């Protein structure tokens with residue numbers, strides 16, 4: 001039996017499960033808040049066009065609007081100034097082969113529960129690798145913090161000096177990109193960078209280093225606690241928006257029952 005036929009059989013039998021890593025697109029779902037002098041991210045909005053009524057007797061539909069970076073979404077290299085000249089850096093130009101691939105999960109949930117500004121550092125990555133093996137080239141790396149379980153104001157966790165949420169240090173992202181050649185980095189928080197990411201050098205190091213190297217980001221992920229540390233396959237295909245810097249998307253993972 002071919003690999004794909006075997007996979008189809010296992011998907012039908014449930015020996016391979018599909019896990020949804022996506023938050024519902026909802027007007028109440030928080031979006032990133034930037035300093036007031038900058039443009040802001042739009043929340044998801046929807047308006048009813050008809051509902052089996054005079055506006056459309058046999059059909060129901062809505063018009064929707066949002067930012068490319070609303071909700072669970074994909075960041076393309078062109079999103080950041082460091083990636084502005086990366087070949088095929090917009091969502092409509094990326095090779096679709098990049099949208100399906102292996103994924104590893106680094107569990108930082110205990111650290112994030114103790115410290116809202118928990119940092120993924122090279123030492124955390126190396127400790128993970130000592131247990132699970134070296135992160136394979138071309139893999140997605142997801143930082144599990146269980147932040148997706150937060151609701152309301154606790155999700156953005158804004159204080160007088162801005163947001164406080166976990167994320168990677170510049171050295172950690174540099175290690176993942178330059179030494180492990182990952183495909184992309186994903187988080188449960190509203191951005192791939194820590195809430196205080198503007199204060200690193202370079203500012204917003206995850207965006208700066210990932211996208212400058214032609215890598216991708218995923219944000220506002222959910223259910224990472226349902227994934228194994230290794231062995232899952234991620235499917236993350238952004239909308240094909242012309243010259244798009246990113247897009248909301250359905251992120252799914254295939255996990256084998258062991």
Ligand SMILES: O=C(O)C(=O)c1ccccc1S
Pocket residue numbers: 032034069075079190191192193204207219
């Ligand atoms: O990519 C994003 O959604 C994101 O986190 C972001 C967007 C724009 C400016 C800064 C950041 S930090």
Ligand SMILES: [Mn+2]
Pocket residue numbers: 069073074075219246
């Ligand atoms: Mn984004």
